[in-house]
Amino acid sequence: MLIKMIPEIGHFALVIALLMAIVQAVMPLLGAATRRPLWMAYGYPMATGQFLFVAIAYLCLTTSYMLDDFSVANVANNSNSLLPWYYKFSAVWGNHEGSVLLWSLMLAGWGYAASVFSKELPRDMVARVQSVMGMVCVGFLLFILMTSNPFERLLPNMPADGADLNPLLQDFGLIVHPPMLYMGYVGFSVVFAFAIAALLGGRLDAAWTRWARPWTNIAWAFLTVGIALGSWWAYYELGWGGWWFWDPVENASLLPWLTGTALVHSLAVTEKRGSFKSWTVLLAIATFSLSLLGTFLVRSGVLTSVHAFANDPFRGFFILMLLAITVTLSLLVFALRAPRVSHKVGFNWLSRDSLLLINNVLLVIMTVTVLLGTVYPLILDSLGLGKISVGPPYFNALFVPLTVVMCIFMGLGPLARWKSMSGKELWRKLWLAGAASLALGIAMPLVYGREWNLWVALGIISALWIVLSMVRDLFDKTRHASSFVAGLRKLSLSYWGMVLGHLGVAVTIVGVAVVSNYNIERNVRMSPGTTVEVAGYQFTMTELTNRRGPNFLADTSIIQVQRGEEGRSFVMRPEKRLYLATGMPMTQVALRPGFFRDLYVAMGEDLGDGSYAMRVQYKPFVRWLWLGGLLMAFGGLLAVIDKRYRRVSVRQPETARAQPAQEAPV
The missing domain is CATH 2.40.128 (Lipocalin)
Structure with a gap:
């Protein structure tokens, strides 16, 4: 009897999770505003309980799949009794309803993790983070219960067998790609929550960026792996042999990755120098908002793609409203609070600060380029102005030159000093790397034995410029040590993370340039x-x-x-x-x-x-594409385990924790 009630148990668990998310959204925020520790303390048990009940719901849906319960519409539409067990397991998220449930499970899991690993932070800050996470969870749980119930029954007319999982999805790629991608998407909700909490509490200082940086790096690493796995899956599964098609749904994952990359660098500057505060907050808001935009594009039915899930206008409207509310309220909080807690930090035009700023501007321009190419045809179509198609020629013509320019500044950045540096000193450090990159980049296509190609040479020059600049930086940092090995040991894990991240970009550029032109x-x-x-x-x-x-x-x-x-x-x-x-x-x-x-x-x-x-x-060299992505992701994870992120940078007495020094909390 209990087995027959599994779908009802899952549905009831989602209702309880929604109620707990509402409490989590309201009580900690009120507690922080009124300085009531008991109300702030609601955040942790509600986050824990919400994660537990969403996990129960997910386990119930998975059990229905494994037991071939075709009375559940979701199972009947996406599984079959002949389907191997491992595809039944992954079929849970191989459809709209199940994937949204997995998204909500990960969202609740990130909220729970943020509560567990933030206990040493100021209590009011943690309460606001938990409250913002609760608000986001309320939106998605409402989305599931109102539009995407995975436990809907087909009784009494249940089919004898299921319709089967889409053959495109009967692949190992379905098992690994969506979970990784969703972990990246959803992970940026924690950074978003920290940014909004910092604004509400008037705490836009170096401390909050140190708290937020590990979460940013983890989410960015997951998203990087997810995108690389998606590229690899499309490469071998679709039979075309391509690794990136500028598909609108592929672009939907690239957009938050670009702003997330800018956010990783902006957080580093804010922590180190106290500058770029507004940049950092806006990038945190933009990255999570673009994650929601990607969800809208995939699930609204506005796109026709092998990657798209749903074709339900009401679902699309719900997500669009959630996106509109998130962006509007976030920017309103930013407009009201940021000018009152920000201050200017000066730096010269030639400094690491300015070079990182230029790189961030380039990443934002690249984001806007991809965004326009993705949504402009949709806007024209919705306004009845005709149908157009924006394909690879548009994206390549704009994206590739911007990437080359960005690589130039990537090579300059690590060797530049903070605040100010002379041009002569930077030239002295980098002229040899520049000359070697140019000479080797021009010669390598000839050595490879193929017809000389400008784009291949340009790609190799860009990659070598990044790598040789890092080599020079390593030399500068170790030359005064007793030995080269001793100098390497003194470098922090976050520095090695940066080295691996930049190396991953270089490896990917070589792979892209060679396979695109010599295939x-x-x-x-x-x-x-x-x-x-x-x-x-x-x-x-x-x-x-x-x-x-x-x-x-x-x-x-x-x-x-x-x-x-x-x-x-x-x-x-x-x-x-x-x-x-x-x-x-x-x-x-x-x-x-x-x-x-x-x-x-x-x-x-x-x-x-x-x-x-x-x-x-x-x-x-096609495998270099994905090798570069793995190196980038590993670099992000390496930076997370740096020991300085495992301690709180600002410890305040208990009475001070409820009241930030800058101004009264909200």
């Missing part, structure tokens, strides 16, 4: 006995076979691959699958990965007479 692709007709040569490799189809999977039938092509006349041979097996429940065909790509190149074979349509359309590709 070789051939679309051919192949049948058993046919041989095709691509980039010195011979691809020979030896036979066609059939096999049955757990829920699909597959035509498999056996491809014998050999390099040159005497090179080592190996076999690749691309497939064309037909999923039984939906009748949907899918391409299963065959990959031969390598550090410097991938071999990529995709099996297309049956052309008759035992022949198939085949796409054979040679993709140099």
